[in-house]
Amino acid sequence: MTHADIIAWWALVLAIFALIFHIPLSMLAHHYLPMVENYAAAHSRAKLVKRIAELQRRLDQLNDAKYFEDLEWRFREHLFVIMYMFGTGFFVQAGILFLATGAVPANPLWKPSVTLPLANRRLFAATRCFGKSDCQVA
Numbered sequence: 001m002t003h004a005d006i007i008a009w010w011a012l013v014l015a016i017f018a019l020i021f022h023i024p025l026s027m028l029a030h031h032y033l034p035m036v037e038n039y040a041a042a043h044s045r046a047k048l049v050k051r052i053a054e055l056q057r058r059l060d061q062l063n064d065a066k067y068f069e070d071l072e073w074r075f076r077e078h079l080f081v082i083m084y085m086f087g088t089g090f091f092v093q094a095g096i097l098f099l100a101t102g103a104v105p106a107n108p109l110w111k112p113s114v115t116l117p118l119a120n121r122r123l124f125a126a127t128r129c130f131g132k133s134d135c136q137v138a
Helices: 003-041 047-062 072-101 120-129
Strands: none
Touching: 003 047, 003 072
């Protein structure tokens, strides 16, 4: 296996990891980020004042009637549904491509044929010999 093959496999593994874990990791980040911000704000008076101002701004935004308009919430719900559908679609597409290319050697779902049918072999040989005078097409 060459160096380029190793890099390609690592890129494939990283892409699959990113497709699978981007939604759960973003959910964890949104859950734990306020705790980290509160911890960081506890060690400095300036950071604490800044954090309190940020929380007050968010509270004012949540108490605003416009923020809770029904149409805006429906739009956000549909946006989340569409994003989850895209994520699921990309995950399924990556899985199908992973299986269809035969990347797994002992794949029970897909066994790609190494030998080409006779007509395809002739076409392949003809295109390979294109422009060469000493090439024979069997």
